[in-house]
């Protein structure tokens with residue numbers, strides 16, 4: 045594999061020519077900056093995407109937990125999430141490759157809207173595959189994609205969620221690869237997708253490492269990011285991986301419980317890195333939620349963006365070698381963190397992002413300096429977060445308001 049024993053290209057023979065062509069383009073344009081591709085990409089990230097994003101000190105959270113807490117504001121990227129970093133890079137690459145059409149899958153709809161925006165910006169026709177279930181529960185994003193000129197293709201197969209959308213997109217691509225590029229939404233899929241998506245998202249930690257050194261004259265003790273497929277995670281970690289003193293914490297969705305119902309093939313969570321087994325999914329060897337027969341299980345999370353039974357192979361590798369610490373928080377903790385960030389810092393986070401703040405709260409306070417109040421648990425002795433923490437705010441919560449209002453009513 046490309047990441048220890050993880051990664052690889054587990055795809056039908058028909059897709060191999062497409063992957064070879066993409067691997068060649070990735071090396072020339074992304075790794076070697078042929079034709080100034082990366083300069084063009086960075087200029088568009090600045091002028092169209094609104095980068096660099098701030099690394100903002102969270103005054104109220106720093107006071108509450110008695111630490112220095114910095115927020116990397118990917119919620120301020122055009123479109124409201126980190127997803128544009130990758131979508132813009134891949135659509136631009138497709139243009140440099142001479143492709144004429146863009147396709148993509150989406151679950152929460154953030155990746156779909158980012159792809160539709162990038163395709164409109166670069167004058168490329170775009171078709172998004174989205175499970176019927178997700179079309180019905182993420183309507184604002186469906187409207188955004190259509191208003192940006194993309195065709196949204198509801199997928200009725202199976203449960204009508206992300207898994208089926210990915211299968212439909214892969215099928216389309218295998219028949220249209222001559223003129224079509226498939227913009228994958230996370231650091232998943234066959235090589236070179238995981239490495240390429242990480243390289244497009246790495247702008248997050250390239251900026252954050254410079255900003256934290258400028259702000260505090262030193263490296264952070266930890267970087268914390270939520271993990272669905274792992275693209276905002278790998279983007280926030282990439283530049284810090286060589287800095288052994290910096291803990292890298294990936295926060296997954298604990299859903300409603302970590303207890304798996306093998307018979308029903310349902311895992312009521314998406315804590316893949318912590319509870320998954322090695323297997324092959326969507327073209328890569330990685331860690332995934334599977335039953336004892338190796339069948340992929342249904343996952344769950346209150347946040348659509350973390351509701352995924354797989355995870356990127358590079359993240360699986362980094363956990364395997366102990367460089368990344370996988371943790372998880374459940375739906376309730378994430379919803380509480382959603383409200384806490386909104387009222388204490390004036391930032392309404394995406395439900396995915398809220399999981400990272402839920403973990404910060406679960407780790408608790410630095411007992412001797414912070415505000416003490418009833419709902420803040422005492423700090424654990426082996427506290428992995430340390431004094432100075434960067435938390436990646438992967439997206440804003442506008443898309444989640446309806447879900448939260450429903451859930452809050454039930455709580």
Ligand SMILES: Cc1ncc(COP(=O)(O)O)c(/C=N/[C@H](C(=O)O)[C@@H](O)C(C)C)c1O
Pocket residue numbers: 125126127149150151152153154155156206229230231270271272273274275276277348349350351352394396397438439440
């Ligand atoms: C604001 C926000 N934060 C985190 C994530 C998790 O995706 P990664 O960053 O790739 O782990 C997401 C994932 N969103 C995808 C989407 O919008 O299509 C997701 O739903 C699917 C790839 C499963 C997200 O929207």
